[in-house]
Amino acid sequence: MSARPMTSLERVLTTLDHREPDRVPLFLLLTMHGAHELGLSIETYFSRPEYVIEGQLRLRRKYRNDCFYTFFYASIETEAWGGDVHFTEDGPPNAGRPFIRTPEQIRTLEPPRVADCPCLIKVLETTSGLKAAGRDETPIIGVVMSPFSVPVMQMGFEAYFNLMFEQPALFERLMRVNEAFCIEWANAQLASGATAICYFDPVSSSTIVSPEHFRRTGLQVAMRTLAGIKGPVAMHFASGRCMPILEELPRTGAAVIGVSMLDDLAALKQRAAGNMPLLGNLNGIEMRRWTPEQAEEQVKAAIAAAGHGGGFILSDNHGEIPYQVTESTLLAIAEAVQRWGTYPLDVSRDGASSTPLKGPRS
Amino acid sequence: MTRDDPVENFLNTLLAMDRVAAKRALGDQTSADARLDVVERLVVPSLERIGDLWERGEVSLSQVYMSGRMCEEMVNAILPPPDPGPVDQPPMAIAVLDDYHLLGKRMVYSVLRASGYELKDYGTVDGDALVSRVVRDGIVVLLISVLMLPSALRIKRVRDALDRAGCHPFILVGGAPFRFDTELWREVGADAMAGTAAEGVTVVRKLLDQLPKEHRP
Known part of the structure; x- marks a missing residue:
């Protein structure tokens, strides 16, 4: 190991190669906190790429974060498709009423072109701005919603389940349309300077569909889509469980898996070691009321469970830390990573739980 | 088994x-x-x-x-259609606060109906609309479903506004934020939380069994 500290990019690449870097990489997946740093409302903050670039630079410095995160908000994709977005003062903007009102609309649905969507162009400009500012030392993580999960916003959860189980032809058409958009959107971000793409796919998690159904649907969609994305992809289940489908995930081509606090991190690590690097799994919702001591305990436990031997990036389990999580908690997390995440690790994996879960019922 | x-x-x-x-x-x-x-x-x-x-x-x-x-x-x-006359339960309602993700509400609604309960479905509402409907309908049991943390935190404002209006329904909450932080329901002033639709039925059944006579029809 060299005497100088590794750059964030070196640290991440080393751990992805299942080797121990100088310390466990920290991906604090902060979006709205940049608005707080700049003293802006969330809506104003996301109105201009310059604001988000400055916000990400400040957040990285403050928390010694190992990535830039160009994720604006999930509903930006439905905005691109013509859907409504509602901003609030204290949280991510929410998708408005679904724009696919009847399944029949899917027959003629066409994907938007990235170049025609001002909201997406802002993200691309943010990406290229961070690329210029980051001197290639810090990975830039772009985001797409999986074609299999975005219909929850496009048509609503209930209508989507009904489509999925009762109208297979229209379901398949929607997947193909969404795949085309997802691939174009991911590749545009990579072309603008993103180092990797985070593919959010909560519907593929075993929390939402059974493993058997995932193999027939979400897995096939992920395999086709990731094959078209010209860069590394992290598959993230946004708090959903993935233990029952872990063995299937290498088939998607994903380079990293974002895992939930609902799964046993030590058990996941045991099964994924040397094969799939893990990203996770601090509880972002509960984080809001952690004391600095609790934050340190949680970081220490996660590193004990999954840090040994590399192949682990510490992060929250959802892919977006709530706006209500305070600076003192985030600083405590950052400090705890320095203290407990420096290799060779000073935490034992013995205390980490690894109770196997009961198998799912299909 | x-x-x-x-x-x-x-x-x-x-x-x-x-x-x-x-x-x-x-x-x-x-x-x-x-x-x-x-x-x-x-x-x-x-x-x-x-x-x-x-x-x-x-x-x-x-x-x-x-x-x-x-x-x-x-x-x-x-089963026969519900009797349009008075039902043997206090007025109940269910709503989704500030969100178009209706699935959780739909599931609780279905399971309650399948278990023999009648309840008003307010759909997606904001806090002000929810308070005025609950007061207007004299709701005794209010079920609130949320998806996002900020919506969950806004239940506290709903509770406070209902208190100010002299309306004190039993508030049962559910949704992802409550599953990830099991203390959150107390913080927002709810009376109970349910992790699943079936658990919601259990809570409602238990509550109705214990409800004081003045709330019974």
């Missing part, structure tokens, strides 16, 4: 989303009493068991949803 356990057999038809087998498992009761009996003996315990399985990570949300939907269809088909 054995293969001869009728609840387990019915439950398996639901998890497999096999409508034909599920109807067959329910049988072809002719008398009204027998129909009600099959709902209480098979449908309600199956949905409760499926809720427990989801809580333990052994079945998926889509299976829970489709099971609830199939049960609602079957129960609607075999």
Whole structure:
């Protein structure tokens, strides 16, 4: 190991190669906190790429974060498709009423072109701005919603389940349309300077569909889509469980898996070691009321469970830390990573739980 | 539990989303009493068991949803329509606060209906609209479903506004934020939380059994 500290990019690449870097990489997946740093409302903050670039630079410095995160908000994709977005003062903007009102609309649905969507162009400009500012030392993580999960916003959860189980032809058409958009959107971000793409796919998690159904649907969609994305992809289940489908995930081509606090991190690590690097799994919702001591305990436990031997990036389990999580908690997390995440690790994996879960019922 | 356990057999038809087998498992009761009996003996315990399985990570949300939907269809088909006259329960309502993700509400609504309860469905509402409807309808049991943390935190404002209006319904909350932070329901001023639709039915049933007489119709 060299005497100088590794750059964030070196640290991440080393751990992805299942080797121990100088310390466990920290991906604090902060979006709205940049608005707080700049003293802006969330809506104003996301109105201009310059604001988000400055916000990400400040957040990285403050928390010694190992990535830039160009994720604006999930509903930006439905905005691109013509859907409504509602901003609030204290949280991510929410998708408005679904724009696919009847399944029949899917027959003629066409994907938007990235170049025609001002909201997406802002993200691309943010990406290229961070690329210029980051001197290639810090990975830039772009985001797409999986074609299999975005219909929850496009048509609503209930209508989507009904489509999925009762109208297979229209379901398949929607997947193909969404795949085309997802691939174009991911590749545009990579072309603008993103180092990797985070593919959010909560519907593929075993929390939402059974493993058997995932193999027939979400897995096939992920395999086709990731094959078209010209860069590394992290598959993230946004708090959903993935233990029952872990063995299937290498088939998607994903380079990293974002895992939930609902799964046993030590058990996941045991099964994924040397094969799939893990990203996770601090509880972002509960984080809001952690004391600095609790934050340190949680970081220490996660590193004990999954840090040994590399192949682990510490992060929250959802892919977006709530706006209500305070600076003192985030600083405590950052400090705890320095203290407990420096290799060779000073935490034992013995205390980490690894109770196997009961198998799912299909 | 054995293969001869009728609840387990019915439950398996639901998890497999096999409508034909599920109807067959329910049988072809002719008398009204027998129909009600099959709902209480098979449908309600199956949905409760499926809720427990989801809580333990052994079945998926889509299976829970489709099971609830199939049960609602079957129960609607075999039970007589609700009596338009007064029902033997206090006014109840369910709403989604500030969000168009309606699935959680839909599931709780289905399972409550399948369990024999009547409730008003307010759909998606903001805090002000929710408060005015609850006051207008004299709601005694209010179920609130949320998806996002900020919406969950806004339940506190709803509770405070209802208090100011002199309206004190029992508030039962549910949704992802409450599953990830099990203390959150107390913080927002709710009276209880339910992790699953079936658990929601259990809470409502227990509450109605204990409700003081002045709240009964």
